[in-house]
Amino acid sequence: MSNFSKREDSPPVSDEKGGFKAPVVVDTPVSDVAGLGYGSEDGQANDAALLLRTDIWIMPMMFILNFGAARMDTLGVAMMGFPNTDYWVSLLVFFIGYIIFQLPAALLVRRYHPRFFLFAIVFLWGIDGGIAVAFVKNWQQLAVVRAILGGLESGFLSVCTLLITCWYTRFELGLRMTIFYQGVTINQAAAPILAYLVGLMEGIAGLKGWQWIFIIFGIIIIIIACISLVFVQNFPERATFLSEDDRKRVLDRLEEDRNDHIVCDAHVWEKILYHFRCWMIWALGLAYGCANVSVTALPTVGVAHLGSLGYTPAGTSALAIAPWVVGAIVAITASWHSDRTRMRSPYILLGAVMCVVGFGCMLSKNVGASVFGTFLAIAGSATQLPLIMVMLQNNVRGTCKRAVAGAITLGFGAIGYMASASLFTSSSAPLYRQGCIASIAMQAGLFVIVVAVALRFRALNAQLDAEVPGSPDSSERKGVHTVSWRYTL
Structure with a gap:
């Protein structure tokens, strides 16, 4: 652990050419900040x-x-x-x-x-x-x-x-x-x-x-x-x-x-406009929207597939609880392990694979396969959705950037919700073939995005590892040139 904690005491400010300078970073001995x-x-x-x-x-x-x-x-x-x-x-x-x-x-x-x-x-x-x-x-x-x-x-x-x-x-x-x-x-x-x-x-x-x-x-x-x-x-x-x-x-x-001091000051709108240019927020926001296409339709689709087992409406309603309980257990277990390993992308990608296999099984007319697919898709979506948000929040610093990141991500989530309503229509029941195929495509897109972001983060971490503290930043790493802080993959 470093002997110093870096504190961001000023926001990015405009220079004469309209660009942004890196925030002022002050070294504070850790031993001085807490007794x-x-x-x-x-x-x-x-x-x-x-x-x-x-x-x-x-x-x-x-x-x-x-x-x-x-x-x-x-x-x-x-x-x-x-x-x-x-x-x-x-x-x-x-x-x-x-x-x-x-x-x-x-x-x-x-x-x-x-x-x-x-x-x-x-x-x-x-x-x-x-x-x-x-x-x-x-x-x-x-x-x-x-x-x-x-x-x-x-x-x-x-x-x-x-x-x-x-x-x-x-x-x-x-x-x-x-x-x-x-x-x-x-x-x-x-x-x-x-x-x-x-x-x-x-x-x-x-x-x-x-x-x-x-x-x-x-x-x-x-x-x-x-x-x-x-x-x-x-x-x-x-x-x-x-x-x-x-x-x-x-x-x-x-x-x-x-290493980020929570600060709200007169430069807030300048910082917001600056953070809107962050590629990472838009990339992971898009991944969140892709994940949200399928998750909002799963209650309806799941009941339709479980209904094929031949139970009464009351029995089907009771049985439909099971996939969500299993999904919650899988998601909580994965997130706990994700915290321990300090990794996010592998668990998000695992959720995407589970969703692809799950929706693929749900396309089958075999009752056992479709029910298994329902459990798998729900567990995958319950795992990946919060961890995409966490991966983004782990890699942004400062209150304003977190606010921008959350707003853009949830906006993409809303778009995914609207897309879901148009894909999983009552006319396509009970297989919901169109929606299942679209969900598989969205999960494939999510997979590519998360892999690309993780690889970019790994490259940036390698540059930070090789960087002499205090040397100039690249435009993508402004404000993050600290001894201990690294991007979370």
């Missing part, structure tokens, strides 16, 4: 206890919020019986706001408490995306409600991602981000049961089954929002459950790991 014993047994024990306390306070609420958010999303509008054209309009207006407001939300949260920010988003979700949707009379009203919901939801994932990355070091992040994402996975497991309950609630109090589902989950989301107001934590420097020394230690651990 808790870096590297000592007592220090490691203190860190382990601090990490456990952080997990207890941060992760359960993040998981619950994501579970609720995913439920509002997967309720969808297909069950409402509108024609396909109207369905597409409501889908489109949702993603317009979702994509546009990603970056502003991630930037605004640095100025305001994440606790209040997330409370407002989730509380308004429950009203707009739940209760209000239950009483829309036509597709025009639905489009208005969905447009508002898209704007609200845009801030959720980007803010949660930024919040989690500001609490954990790079190689603690894989497991935590995967657990956060499993809120969606477990949510998807409940989707078939939800569809079954819709039929049972038909006609109660004169309302249709789908209306009751929106009302019930709207109320649940509002309750979750109120709970989050108590338990969601702010960024480490404002955490209420830590002492002053513990807050300092959390920040010091992040400083030692990433």
Whole structure:
């Protein structure tokens, strides 16, 4: 470990020719930034206890919020019986706001408490995306409600991602981000049961089954929002459950790991425009979009294939939980091992291979093969999606760049979601051949992108290893010429 921690105290600034100079880097002896014993047994024990306390306070609420958010999303509008054209309009207006407001939300949260920010988003979700949707009379009203919901939801994932990355070091992040994402996975497991309950609630109090589902989950989301107001934590420097020394230690651990000081200043928009030119963000964002094409359709496709086993609708709904539970176990195991090996790309590529084989099996008319393919595709997608986000977050430094990276990545994810809706259509059931073939192609593209990015990172690391500290950077390595920091493959 280096005896110095590099701190970025100033943003990239324009030179006379309109380019950018590297940030000013200040050497700070590690022994001066914390008095808790870096590297000592007592220090490691203190860190382990601090990490456990952080997990207890941060992760359960993040998981619950994501579970609720995913439920509002997967309720969808297909069950409402509108024609396909109207369905597409409501889908489109949702993603317009979702994509546009990603970056502003991630930037605004640095100025305001994440606790209040997330409370407002989730509380308004429950009203707009739940209760209000239950009483829309036509597709025009639905489009208005969905447009508002898209704007609200845009801030959720980007803010949660930024919040989690500001609490954990790079190689603690894989497991935590995967657990956060499993809120969606477990949510998807409940989707078939939800569809079954819709039929049972038909006609109660004169309302249709789908209306009751929106009302019930709207109320649940509002309750979750109120709970989050108590338990969601702010960024480490404002955490209420830590002492002053513990807050300092959390920040010091992040400083030692990433060498990037969290800073928001007058140069923020200049930095944003600069970071929009980063090839790595666009490449891994595209990979994330490719992964998202298949994952959003898997609940519907999985039920269709499991239904071929001949069980009753209730039995099929119960059985459909199994692939998602298995997928969550595989994803959490892979992410834990990914943190231990400090590698991301091999596990993402393994997920891609699992998806390709899985979707290939799902094209088969053999019942056993298609069911096996369902398990494999779900496990692969549950593994790769969070690790793509983690690989990107591991290789960017500074709050502004993380905000840009998250916004672009989630924007690509939204595009993948829209593509999925057009590929996995009800007319192609039960094999969904068109969607399965497209998913295989997307996974192949993802594979190529991740391999190319990993090879580029390896080459950059080799250059950093050979570089004399303090020598000029290349344009791709500005701000990363530290002794200990390297790209995560």
